[in-house]
Amino acid sequence: MAIRYGKIELTVGPLQEKTRLDAYVAANTTSIGRSTLSLPTTEILLNGKIEKKSKQLKQGDVISISYSQEFFEGLKAQDLPLHVLYEDRDMLVIDKEQGMVVHPANGNYEGTVVNALLHRYGSSFTTSDEKQEEEEEVADLQTETIRPGIVHRLDKDTSGVLVIARTRESHRNLSAQFKEHTTEKWYIAIAKGVFSQKQGKLITHLSRDKHDRKKFAVCAENEGRLAETHYFVLKQYRDFALVRIRIFTGRTHQIRVHMASIGHPLVGDIIYGKSDGTTLMLHALMLKIDSPTNGERLCFRSPMPQRFRSFLRKPTI
Structure with a gap:
């Protein structure tokens, strides 16, 4: 693995609407993506002062970014x-x-x-x-x-x-x-707890957790990116539920963060829940996309994995 170092400087031109620093950089340079802006090794200066990537800009602001990228x-x-x-x-x-x-x-x-x-x-x-x-x-x-x-x-x-x-x-x-977001992405998961509603829609903004860079969290609208998750309880067990999930966006850890945010962390998720001695119960069940060859709508499915079947057959649940 090697490291490439870089630096970019931008002066903000006329703005038609409120614009975040990271969005402006993404729209006005091809040098780095938003993921690089999130790295702890990236230094962002706005008018000579260290600033967050979510900062709202005004015309004439000077952006300076020093970064490193692994390849x-x-x-x-x-x-x-x-x-x-x-x-x-x-x-x-x-x-x-x-x-x-x-x-x-x-x-x-x-x-x-x-x-x-x-x-x-x-x-x-x-x-x-x-x-x-x-x-x-x-x-x-x-x-x-x-x-x-x-x-x-x-x-x-x-x-x-x-x-x-x-x-x-x-x-x-x-x-x-x-x-x-023209694809269709469906998952199945086993989530902890008893659901009070059989189905629900979770529409929030997500950003990297301020206290743990390995995690993501629900945040204010001006601090993160929109995430939309719909869930449907296929079967409720005593302490767990088999849930079908469709995501309309695809943020990092989106399903895991959203389910934990409503008190139903996924079984086996040691990042957003507590260790329960089993492996993560999350599976990408189906994907619908258009063929890049001829535009035909295609649907691909993966059956429920054996680890799900074994867990749900346990007599303790």
Whole structure:
């Protein structure tokens, strides 16, 4: 892994409406994405003073940002099993196993989906010149970042449907679908507690937790990004419920944060709940997208995983 350092300076021009610093930077430079602005190593100065990325701007403000970005060199191709649901010349759809990391990061340089893709498609699959804002699971691709074909992400302990672009053209098409929220994303989860309502809609803003950078939290409108989650209780057990969830946006940890915020953290979620001796019960059940080849609406499904079935059969519940 290597590190690239950079610095950008911008002078704010005429504004038609209230504009956050991070939104202005994303709209006026291709050097960095919003994810980089969130890194603790990024220093943001507004008119010479350290400022938050959520700061509202006015014409004439001077923005100075110093940042560093990690990128990966010499990634290892590995012959790792992938459960393929669909494949054509433009995309690959897999049923990702729980415990498999999507792309390399600190402490996870091998055994990832990316390592498997390098083996499957070869070294020509290792670079992208796409630059886009990080949206939910949507990967933030910088010029020298190697994240082959990754269009969206699932957490390490979340299993289920994952789509991967095979060409730059299909990456551009699929990424736009996720960014514009034209995809349909359905999950199943096992959540703690007894639900007072069988269904509900959660529409809030989310941002990184001020006290723990590994977590996200519900926040005020001017401090975060809009997140919308709908849930439906499929079956209520004594202390848990099997829940079907659809997300209309896709922020990092969105489902986990939203369910915990209403008092129903997911079983096995040690970040937003308490340790209960089991693994995370969250699964990407279904994904609907338009084919980048011909525009046809496609639907991909992954069945309920065995860990769900085993947990729900326990006599103690």
